[in-house]
Amino acid sequence: MRIAKILLLTAALSLTPACSPRDFLTRRLAADLISAAEPFKAPQMFWLTTGVVSNTDFTSPESMVLQRRGWIIGNQQTCPPAVEPAPCWEVVLSPLGVDTIRPLVASATSGNGPFAIQVARRELVGVTGISKAGSFADVEFCWRWIALNKVGEALYDSGVRYRSTVQFRKYDDGWRVMNGMVRSDQTLDEALRNAEVTAP
Numbered sequence: 219m220r221i222a223k224i225l226l227l228t229a230a231l232s233l234t235p236a237c238s239p240r241d242f243l244t245r246r247l248a249a250d251l252i253s254a255a256e257p258f259k260a261p262q263m264f265w266l267t268t269g270v271v272s273n274t275d276f277t278s279p280e281s282m283v284l285q286r287r288g289w290i291i292g293n294q295q296t297c298p299p300a301v302e303p304a305p306c307w308e309v310v311l312s313p314l315g316v317d318t319i320r321p322l323v324a325s326a327t328s329g330n331g332p333f334a335i336q337v338a339r340r341e342l343v344g345v346t347g348i349s350k351a352g353s354f355a356d357v358e359f360c361w362r363w364i365a366l367n368k369v370g371e372a373l374y375d376s377g378v379r380y381r382s383t384v385q386f387r388k389y390d391d392g393w394r395v396m397n398g399m400v401r402s403d404q405t406l407d408e409a410l411r412n413a414e415v416t417a418p
Contacts, residue, residue, distance in 0.1 A: 243386060243393045245345040248357045252384065253342050255395045257407040258361075262338040264369060266319065268309045270295055276307040283372050289315035322367055337370035338363040340410070343379060353388040360416060380413035382406075 252258055266284070267275065275281060276292050284290045292307035311319060323333045343360040360381050363374035384406045385396045395406050 241388075241392050243348060243350065243355055243357075243388070245348065247393065248345045248348060248386065249342055249359070251386070251393065251395045252345075252357070252359055252406065255397065255406050257397065257405075257410060258340055258342070261336040261366065262340075262363065262370075262374070264335045264337045264373060265332040266290075266335060267332040268311065270298060270301060270306050270308050272297070272301050273303050273305050273307065276309065280373060281309075284315070284369075287314075287318075287372055288312055289318055289369075291315075318368055322369060335369055336366055338365050338374045340364070346381070355386040355388075355393070356383055357386055358383045361410075361413070379416045380410075381416045382409035382413040384409040 264280065268290075271292075281290070285292070289312060290309050291312050292309050295306045295308045297304045297306035319333070319335065322335045322337075340361050341364045343362055345357060345359045347358040349356045349358075358381065360379050362376055362379055363370070364376055365371040365374055386393050387396055388394075397405055397407070
């Protein structure tokens with residue numbers, strides 16, 4: 219009698235669908251999936267342009283930071299036909315800038331820029347909320363920039379927090395972060411670009 223009950227229970231359990239850890243969208247799973255997504259892992263690139271640039275480019279916030287650090291120098295120049303607004307500036311690396319920036323340049327480019335520099339990466343601070351509706355969910359999370367070098371430290375404050383919301387969708391193998399368009403909600407890449415700054 220006992221053996222028959224055990225066999226019946228085993229048969230009943232084998233008929234129930236198996237659940238994987240990805241079937242339940244917890245904050246921990248959402249955090250793991252966001253952190254592993256390619257848009258989140260992609261490093262932040264900074265493009266440094268040397269040579270003749272417009273006044274708008276020379277007085278941009280990033281350029282002003284590099285000037286204050288003594289990494290770039292600008293000499294006023296006559297604007298070429300395709301560059302405006304005036305005045306224009308010829309931007310060069312200072313000796314300190316050469317020591318700081320040249321080792322970070324992604325490719326061994328000589329002459330005038332732009333130079334691509336990896337300056338920061340994202341770090342997930344935490345998932346702050348999950349709103350589910352059937353096979354879809356909106357996940358709100360906080361993240362910050364972590365500098366990879368001195369240029370990143372100058373341009374990004376690791377104390378600043380950003381808040382983003384991204385959509386998840388449940389498939390037969392569990393939940394996934396949406397990297398393509400679904401309904402009218404934003405992808406992870408759009409969520410990171412449209413992040414709101416929050417108080418630390």
